[in-house]
Amino acid sequence: MSKRSIKIVVTGASGQLGQCLKSISTNWDYSITFLDKQNLDITSVKQVYDVLTTIQPDIIINTAAYTHVDLAEEESDRAYQINAEAVNTVTRFCKENETKLIHISTDYVFDGEGLEPYTEERETNPKTVYGASKLAGENSILNSNLAAFWIIRTSWLYSNYGKNFYKTILDLADKNTILSVVNDQWGSPTRAEELADFILRYLPQLSSETRGIYHFSNSGSCTWFDFAKAILNKHNSHTEITAIKSSEFPTKARRPSYSVLDNSKITQVFKYKFKNWLDALG
Numbered sequence: 095m096s097k098r099s100i101k102i103v104v105t106g107a108s109g110q111l112g113q114c115l116k117s118i119s120t121n122w123d124y125s126i127t128f129l130d131k132q133n134l135d136i137t138s139v140k141q142v143y144d145v146l147t148t149i150q151p152d153i154i155i156n157t158a159a160y161t162h163v164d165l166a167e168e169e170s171d172r173a174y175q176i177n178a179e180a181v182n183t184v185t186r187f188c189k190e191n192e193t194k195l196i197h198i199s200t201d202y203v204f205d206g207e208g209l210e211p212y213t214e215e216r217e218t219n220p221k222t223v224y225g226a227s228k229l230a231g232e233n234s235i236l237n238s239n240l241a242a243f244w245i246i247r248t249s250w251l252y253s254n255y256g257k258n259f260y261k262t263i264l265d266l267a268d269k270n271t272i273l274s275v276v277n278d279q280w281g282s283p284t285r286a287e288e289l290a291d292f293i294l295r296y297l298p299q300l301s302s303e304t305r306g307i308y309h310f311s312n313s314g315s316c317t318w319f320d321f322a323k324a325i326l327n328k329h330n331s332h333t334e335i336t337a338i339k340s341s342e343f344p345t346k347a348r349r350p351s352y353s354v355l356d357n358s359k360i361t362q363v364f365k366y367k368f369k370n371w372l373d374a375l376g
């Protein structure tokens with residue numbers, strides 16, 4: 095399949111990753127249709143079939159998701175509808191139409207009790223509704239026996255688009271708030287533009303040979319406190335910041351203490367070189 099002929103649909107197009115994909119899409123010779131929730135609500139089986147049958151994409155990049163980690167604890171049904179049932183519908187469409195699927199998942203599928211980076215083979219054990227609903231989405235793809243799919247688990251995504259920790263910290267700093275940030279949860283911040291670039295650059299290699307789960311995160315690890323400090327540094331902000339324990343920042347959903355992803359499979363399979371998280375922050 096030549097690059098020019100690849101027809102792609104991006105779901106959840108007005109979200110963070112969707113907007114990153116759109117912002118760099120002109121660098122590529124693909125025919126990409128960006129569909130936000132108004133144009134394609136993935137929880138509507140009829141819309142999924144009507145819209146996608148009309149477009150007949152070669153590849154669907156599913157960035158649509160319910161990502162409100164705390165609210166999901168109260169809106170479990172909605173989280174499962176979007177992150178699990180709708181993923182099942184999209185997967186069914188892909189299977190029936192021989193469409194390839196790139197689906198995005200999360201480090202929160204792990205319980206965070208590990209002490210070393212999580213490989214793709216490691217047992218999952220989500221502790222939050224968000225994580226469990228995303229895992230259910232992964233499982234519907236894995237159980238479908240779809241010929242060509244990538245499930246890309248990423249972590250701590252940030253960019254200038256949408257809502258994310260990076261922007262929240264800058265907003266709080268702007269308001270001159272004294273920041274208190276947890277220093278006992280470890281992970282790997284991942285620049286969303288880098289993930290978007292990886293997806294568009296490597297998608298011609300999506301095939302039955304490369305199908306499977308992949309971990310994509312910038313290399314190295316830090317705590318949310320380290321990340322916040324680096325964000326403030328980058329923006330020459332002198333806002334005061336204190337390291338606190340998770341117990342001092344109670345949230346509805348308990349985040350994993352350690353959710354660093356081992357990204358070496360992508361390096362091995364695609365010869366891809368990840369940036370360190372601090373270098374990626376710039």
Ligand SMILES: NC(=O)C1=CN([C@@H]2O[C@H](COP(=O)(O)OP(=O)(O)OC[C@H]3O[C@@H](n4cnc5c(N)ncnc54)[C@H](OP(=O)(O)O)[C@@H]3O)[C@@H](O)[C@H]2O)C=CC1
Pocket residue numbers: 105106107108109110111112130131134135136137156157158159160161176180198199200201228247248249250251252256257258
């Ligand atoms: N953000 C992060 O830190 C991380 C994200 N991920 C995963 O990466 C993917 C992209 O995340 P990100 O872009 O940051 O998330 P966003 O929340 O920014 O984007 C998700 C988009 O999906 C849309 N959406 C929600 N419900 C539906 C629906 N029924 N039909 C169609 N679209 C819908 C949302 O619209 P609306 O907001 O209007 O509901 C939103 O625009 C997700 O799968 C997420 O789970 C993984 C690890 C880290």
Ligand SMILES: Cc1cn([C@H]2C[C@H](O)[C@@H](COP(=O)(O)OP(=O)(O)O[C@H]3O[C@@H](C)C(=O)[C@@H](O)[C@H]3O)O2)c(=O)[nH]c1=O
Pocket residue numbers: 161162163200201202248249250251258259262263266273274275276279318343345349
């Ligand atoms: C804003 C803020 C957060 N925190 C803590 C709360 C939490 O434990 C941690 C992260 O905060 P957030 O709620 O912004 O991040 P959170 O929504 O948990 O981010 C997650 O989003 C989902 C979608 C994913 O898939 C994950 O990879 C991850 O990126 O930092 C502070 O300690 N101080 C603060 O001022």
